Amino acid sequence: MSMDPRQKTALKAVGVIVFMGSMAWASVPLYDLFCAVTGYGGETSVAEQGSDEILDETIRVRFDGSLARDMPWEFKPLEDEIEIRIGETGLAFYEAYNPTDRPVAGQASYNVAPFDAGGFFTKIDCFCFTEQVLQPGERVQMPVTFYVDPAIVDDRDAKYIHKITLSYTFHEIDLPQEQASLAPEAGAGSDFN
Secondary structure, three states: OOOOHHHHHHHHHHHHHHHHHHHHHHHHHHHHHHHHHHOHHHOOEEOOOOOOOOOOOEEEEEEEEEEOOOOOOEEEEOOOEEEEEOOOOEEEEEEEEOOOOOOEEEEEEEEEEOHHHHHHEEEEEEHHHOOEEEOOOOEEEEEEEEEEOHHHHHOOOHHHOOEEEEEEEEEEEOOOHHHHHHOOOOOOOOOOO
């Protein structure tokens, strides 16, 4: 028994829709994996400790901070730029302030520019690894510990990079369960100030 041409067309259309939906669903995790492995798109590396090799050559690291739309915090780097030796462990601080009358949770996303430097920029510790919760009126300094991998000087494209920009953008996220249960109910007023 053969299928009606309309049934064949409908079956093919459903197949295409399922395939395209599957590809859309898998595209973000696959792209993230690709960026993490290759350093493409400014994705950084992560290490447990600093580099074993420190070169005499230096590189400038610029720091940038921004907020996603509707994120009520104030957020900025404490230093705009530092110069470090390639392979040397660097430490930079960002400051966040919650001027609201409620606890606000945030998660930082980041990237490195130029993109060719992403695979050579290695974070040892960073506030971006975990969510941050600031209480009303709270101001905190958040560190990032990093180094630039000495392999950058041997890379065909990256060896010409003399300045790297590390950018963070904070996004508001839902309060963790334990914080949400302590937060005052919306519209109930607050005595935090």
